Amino acid sequence: MAQILIANSLAHGFVVFLTAENNWSGDIRQAAVAADDAAAAALLEAAQAAEAGDQVIDPYLVEVTVNGAGPEPIEYREYIRAFGPGVPPPSRQNSS
Amino acid sequence: MYQYDEFDSRLVKERAEQFRRQVQRRLNGELTEDQFKPLRLMNGLYLQLHAYMLRVNVPYGVLSSRQMRKLADIARRYDRGYGHFTTRQNIQYNWIQLEQVPDLLNELADVEMHAIQSSGNCIRNVTSDQYAGVAADEIEDPRIWCEIIRQWSTLHPEFSYLPRKFKIAVTGSPNDRAAVQVHDIGLRMHRNAAGEPGFEVIVGGGQGRTPHIGKTIREWLEPEHLLSYLEAILRVYNLDGRRDNMFKARIKILVHQIGTDKFRQLVEAEWAAIRDSELQLPQAEIDRIAAHFAPRDYPQRNDAGDLLAEQASQNAAFGAWLKANVAEHKTPGYAIANISLKSLTAPPGDITAEQMDVAADLADEYSYGEIRVNHRQNLVLPDVAQEQLFELWEKLAANGLGTANIGHVSDIIACPGLDYCSLANARSIPIAQEINARFQEMDRVHEIGKVSINVSGCMNACGHHHVGNIGILGVDKKGKEFYQFTLGGSSGRDAALGERTGRGFPAAEAVDAVENILNTYVELRAADEDFLETYRRVGMQPFQEALYGTA
CATH class of the missing domain: 3.90.480.20 (Sulfite Reductase Hemoprotein; domain 2)
Incomplete structure (x- = not known):
């Protein structure tokens, strides 16, 4: 399962994603997508270094699907974190 | 103030x-x-x-x-x-x-504001009746006692590390608009047999995952002993409240586990030792605080009932607002105007900066520059001349603040839910907005009449679902949002916890369930019965049949 790395920036608090260039972006489309567990572990290691360096808070990996629009978290909690309040999560939510 | x-x-x-x-x-x-x-x-x-x-x-x-x-x-x-x-x-x-x-x-x-003690295991902001000082049914202005409690509890060294957070609510009326029975301590003013005002002291109420209606541990407390009695309660809780499990650390668990009588004994014993200490309130100090809340010197006005009736007959929208949003003031010729923050366009309780400015301007123009916030997430202008209600309403309506739904189906309490809150399991705001959209036809809203719908996005119950006439609790069920219903809750003088209807509903069916419940009520109600009265008369069964069928 593909994964991305999500956190909050320390100074602003806003949700940020770890990019392939080892920077942090508020745009999920810039997130580095780890295709396998080894790549995900590398993202987590980089993020924990950033946490220790007081750039971000509470970094963790999130499972995503990747489509033309970029990565989308599968869990609706993470979807809401990524896309903001008031954005309806995917339609499968609304069916029983 | x-x-x-x-x-x-x-x-x-x-x-x-x-x-x-x-x-x-x-x-x-x-x-x-x-x-x-x-x-x-x-x-x-x-x-x-x-x-x-x-x-x-x-x-x-x-x-x-x-x-x-x-x-x-x-x-x-x-x-x-x-x-x-x-x-x-x-x-x-x-x-x-x-x-x-x-x-x-x-x-x-x-501007004399702060965020101290708005979080953490300490005594939080003391809450009260939004009609304090102007309610027709009031015995004494509860703000005096709230301010005394605020000063006592602010950075109180002994109570800065309680087992868990601690919430106190005060009402100065025998009626309860401050939900005092679901607070850690609720204080309800009433008169004793001699006609003297004092407080009924209610302890151990609360919502969350283990809801309790508070227990009365003292029928009547002389106001001068308020602080020593509160201190005695807090001391017992601070010493004996559980600290091993945060979910069992609120005072309601202690009161429930040792029993009301035992808890009362412990408090009374502690109180005996401190009641005549420096905590006893000198009358001069009470008077000093009371002076800040002295009744206004209202210009004399005549009752404007005839004018209002005429305006309402000429303008149905104003008539609906007058009926739903305006409450009786203690002074003839004046009224209390509620401003609904439950519109179609925004989440419950949300207000834009522009609307805040409008509310401030209208408070200056019509209500002595004072605004109240109530626990149902609405605003109140407490001191409006009756003859100015119509022009006030026109200005509110022009700024999206004129919704005529106080106490009605679309006046929904909702916590921020999973749209914002890291504790939430499901969203609250979309449910509230969908209900609001379903019931936007004002004639229908008023046809249904008084009912409270409260929505929480997790069992912590910030949306007060346990005490909503219709309570809605969002839960996560295998990665999907489901909504469980309770019926019959109330936070008023007749406080009660709602009763579960049965299995929950997926998000897409939740608002249908609300409509189903309300249709059932409308079919069953006797003349003039509101939702709660009908529910208490007919019980759960007809609602369960409507929701789940008879099979």
Whole structure:
């Protein structure tokens, strides 16, 4: 399962994603997508270094699907974190 | 209203500067997040799903127009142009940046506001009746006692590390608009046999995952002993309240586990030792505080009932607002005007900076510059001349603040839910908005009549679902949002916890279920019965049949 790395920036608090260039972006489309567990572990290691360096808070990996629009978290909690309040999560939510 | 003295002002200013240094140390890397988190929480700063959230106290729900304008200014300059009024009469900002918080707190201090004790295991903002001082049924203005409690509880050294948070609510009326029976301590003023005003002391109420209606441990308390009695309760709780499990640490668990009689004995024993100490309130001190809340010198006005009836007959929308949103004032010729923050366009309790400014301007023009926040997430202009109600309503309506639904189906309490809150399991706001959209036809809203719908996005129950006539609890069921229903809850004088209907409904069916419940009520109600009265008469069964069928 593909994964991305999500956190909050320390100074602003806003949700940020770890990019392939080892920077942090508020745009999920810039997130580095780890295709396998080894790549995900590398993202987590980089993020924990950033946490220790007081750039971000509470970094963790999130499972995503990747489509033309970029990565989308599968869990609706993470979807809401990524896309903001008031954005309806995917339609499968609304069916029983 | 209360004005800060030199001590109050210095305290909030010094706290803002202290926090400035703590933030600086955090940003410099001198403090880790684990070290800093308790410090920021002591200043009301949470980290939520999307950003930091700052909870600012509105002491017992009273705001001056000057304070409201500052809240608007902060929403514009430090946030994204809006704020959210909560079920504890506070305001929350959702998009605050850590590095800006010290400046923000300093600006709040300029208008005698702060975020101290809006989080953490301490005594939180004391809440009260939004009609305090103007209610027709009031015995004494509860703000006097709220302010005395505020001063006693602010940075009280003995109670800065309680087993869990602690919430006190006060009503000065025998009727209860402050939900006092679901607070850690509820104080309800009434008269004893001799006709003297005093407090019924109710302890151990609360919602959350283990809801309880509070137990009366003293029928009548002389007001001069208020602080010593509160101190005795807090001492017993501080000593005996559980600290091994945060879910069992509230006072309601202690009262439930040892029993009301045992708890009362412990309090009375403690109280006997301290009741005649310096905590006994001298009349001069009560008078000093009371002077801040002295009744206004209202210009004499005649009752304008005939004029209002005529205006209502000519304008049905005004008539609906007058009926739903205007309450009786103790002074002839005056009225209490409720401003609904439950419109089709915004989440319950949300208000834009522009609307805050409008509310402040209208308070200056029509209500002596004072605004109240109620625990149902609405605003109140407490002192409006009846003959000015129509022009006030026109101005409210022109600014999206004229919704005529107080106490009705679309006046929904909702917590921020999973749209904002890191504790939530499901969203609350979309459910509230879908209900609002379903019931936007005002004739139908008024046809249904008085009913409270309360929505929480998790079992912590910030949306007060346990005491909604219709309570809705969002849960996560295998990665999907489901909504469980309770019926028959009430937070008033007849407080009751709602009863579960049965299995929950997926998000797409939740609003149908609400409609189903309301249709069942309308079919079954006797003349003039509101929802709660019908439910109490007919019980759960017809509603279960409507929701789940008879099979």
